Amino acid sequence: MGFVMERQILERWLPGISLAVGLILLAAAAFGQESPASEPNTPASVTSSDPPSNGPMRHGMGDWRRHMMERFVRTTPEQRCRERYAREAGFLAYLGAELDLTAQQQPLWDAYQRAMLDAAGKQRQACAENTIAPGSDLTALQRRDRIQKLLQTRLDGLQATRQPLETLYRSLTPEQRRMVDRPFGESPRSRR
Numbered sequence: 001m002g003f004v005m006e007r008q009i010l011e012r013w014l015p016g017i018s019l020a021v022g023l024i025l026l027a028a029a030a031f032g033q034e035s036p037a038s039e040p041n042t043p044a045s046v047t048s049s050d051p052p053s054n055g056p057m058r059h060g061m062g063d064w065r066r067h068m069m070e071r072f073v074r075t076t077p078e079q080r081c082r083e084r085y086a087r088e089a090g091f092l093a094y095l096g097a098e099l100d101l102t103a104q105q106q107p108l109w110d111a112y113q114r115a116m117l118d119a120a121g122k123q124r125q126a127c128a129e130n131t132i133a134p135g136s137d138l139t140a141l142q143r144r145d146r147i148q149k150l151l152q153t154r155l156d157g158l159q160a161t162r163q164p165l166e167t168l169y170r171s172l173t174p175e176q177r178r179m180v181d182r183p184f185g186e187s188p189r190s191r192r
Contacts, residue, residue, distance in 0.1 A: 077127075077128075077131035077132070078128055078131060080127075081124050081127035081128045081131070082124065084120075084123070084124065084127065085120050085121065085123070085124040088116070088117075088120040089117060089120065092113050092116055092117065095179070095180070096109055096113060098179055099172070099176050099179055099180070100176075101176075104171065105168070105171050105172070108164070108167055108168040108171050109168055111164045111167070111168070112161065112164040112165055112167075112168045114164075115160055115161045115164045116161050116164075118160070119156070119157030119158075119160055119161055120157070122153055122156070122157060123150075123153050123154060123157055126149060126150055126153040127150065130146045130149055130150055132146070
């Protein structure tokens with residue numbers, strides 16, 4: 001009996017854990033490529049732009065924000081497109097694990113997650129196709145067209161994921177709905 005229950009739990013959590021591990025490895029690979037090596041005889045720890053003591057959190061939120069902005073500036077537009085997708089996929093894996101779905105809810109979640117990842121993949125592709133090379137002089141009309149393409153892709157994704165979300169949402173308990181209803185990035189404790 002205990003083995004069957006453990007197997008069911010493992011089957012429920014394994015896809016999310018696998019996705020999370022894959023995303024961590026993807027992020028590690030992506031960020032490993034951006035390490036500066038401009039000076040050949042200087043160790044990587046010296047060329048790093050991170051503060052020397054205790055990293056970006058040493059003096060509170062202001063330093064963290066500054067660190068994140070510097071990191072954003074150091075990344076290429078293509079890396080930012082990939083990172084946005086990775087964050088979406090990571091959040092979905094986290095939310096799926098946090099919801100502790102029943103066997104009846106799992107197929108509904110899987111359909112929603114597939115739709116969300118498909119939409120996020122299309123947004124990543126549109127983002128990569130519409131990146132602006134440094135020094136590009138776009139006209140106001142070209143910039144507007146670029147923004148319109150990106151927004152249209154986002155709108156298409158919202159429309160494509162609406163029905164799977166509605167179906168899933170109807171199957172959730174009130175507690176699970178509270179988890180889904182809280183804004184992205186908000187702590188579960190702040191809603192209590």
